[in-house]
Amino acid sequence: MDTETLRMAPLRRIITTGALGAVLVAGVAEPAHALDVPPRPTEGAVQDQADLLTPDQEAQLNRLIGEKNSENEYIRAAVLTVDDTQGESIEDYSRTVATDWGVGDDGRNNGVLVVADMGERELRIEVADGAREVLSDGDARNIMQDELEPGFKKEDYAGAFTNTITEVYDEANPQAAADREAKSNTLLRVILGLVGAGVLVGLFLAWRHHRQNKRIREQAEGEIEQFQREHPDEEITDGMRQAYYKYRLQNRKAPGLNDKPNRAKDADGIEHEIRYAPTFRSWLPLYVMYPAVYNGSAASSAGSSFGSSSPSSFGGGGGFTGGGSSGSF
Structure with missing residues (x-):
């Protein structure tokens, strides 16, 4: 064996060993984590996987979203509850689900997805780019702090979602909020007169x-x-x-x-x-x-929760680039 061959032998061994190591590493490397996106609701706009709502509460929330969709073209909202986000942050998880579901109208990107993760006790109001024109990140943060977080801390999940959805749509339609407030003031005296009996009856019905x-x-x-x-x-x-x-x-x-x-x-x-x-x-x-x-x-x-004339919250929308607000309870 000549001198040049002897000098190249160690180098060949190094290259061969390195290549073999790369193959072995590639063979045992785990595949990239693929998110198992929850199925989109077949009816309505609520997917309660964490089982926080009774059937009646879920139906009422669906009806509310359907009514708001008929009144307001600027927002299309949906709700998701889960027990975990499969190792993803609440922001990344919400963005992935909202995009996969197509929350909002195609081309308008006016979707809003409200997510509750019971495992990490985290909340998210995910707002698409088009919806941010009428529902800013600051608006979403205020709704999170005033409605969603307090309701979950009290374990009033139905009330938290109802108030959050109402505020989300009303923020994009100020006239609806003004009309609702005026009507509330008109009925205030009547309500106060009946509140005592109503509380007792409500407590009994809730207990039963x-x-x-x-x-x-x-x-x-x-x-x-x-x-x-x-x-x-x-x-x-x-x-x-x-x-x-x-x-x-x-x-x-x-x-x-x-x-x-x-x-x-x-x-x-x-x-x-x-x-x-x-x-x-x-x-x-x-x-x-x-x-x-x-x-x-x-x-x-x-x-149906939506009604035949109510626009769906799922119209192929997208544009979820990180707008909205996160919270915890």
């Missing part, structure tokens, strides 16, 4: 509603536990549990002979009658076939 919901939820949990004991190989996910709880709350008893059945659309947009399932065992195969119909969040086509 809570008791009924608790009893239904405990019964549903018992049915799921019994099913798991009888079918230990069947996996029941948290999503299935939450879907059944909501279905059971919406279908507290069997419909009467003359009751008109509710209808809902599946993932392909095909409408189905919502059948009554008295137990978890009878509900599960229906949910497996049509999860969007039997997830407990589907609204009746006869009483």
Whole structure:
């Protein structure tokens, strides 16, 4: 072997070892984190994955957004609750979801997404570029501090979302806010005269509603536990549990002979009658076939949250570049 060959041998070994190391590193490197975006609401504009709202509260919030969409062309709002943001910051997570859902009108970018992360106890009002013309970052921060954060600290989730959505739309439509205030002042004396009795009745109804919901939820949990004991190989996910709880709350008893059945659309947009399932065992195969119909969040086509004439909050909007405000509770 000549002198030149001997001199090059160590260099070849270094290059070969380095190349092999690069291949091994590339082989074990983990793939980039891909965010599992929650599904966009099939009806209305509220996706309550953290199960903070009762079915009635969710329906009322959907109706509010639908009414505001009909009155106000400058804002299109949606609501999302989650148990975690999959390791993402609340800002990045909200921006990704809002873009994926297409919150707002295409070309106008007037979307607003209100997000609550129960895991980290963080909140976000994500505002698209077009909406920022009527809802500045300062406006979003004021609404966060005055409405969203206080409501969550009191665990009044329905009230927090209702007040936040109302303020978001009214900030973009000052006349609506002025009319609402004038009407409120006109009725103030009447309300004060009835407030005593109203508080008592409200407290009683709230207590009774809570008791009924608790009893239904405990019964549903018992049915799921019994099913798991009888079918230990069947996996029941948290999503299935939450879907059944909501279905059971919406279908507290069997419909009467003359009751008109509710209808809902599946993932392909095909409408189905919502059948009554008295137990978890009878509900599960229906949910497996049509999860969007039997997830407990589907609204009746006869009483849609938005109404047939209300513009949707999802029109292919975008322009979410970081506008809005974040908070915590």
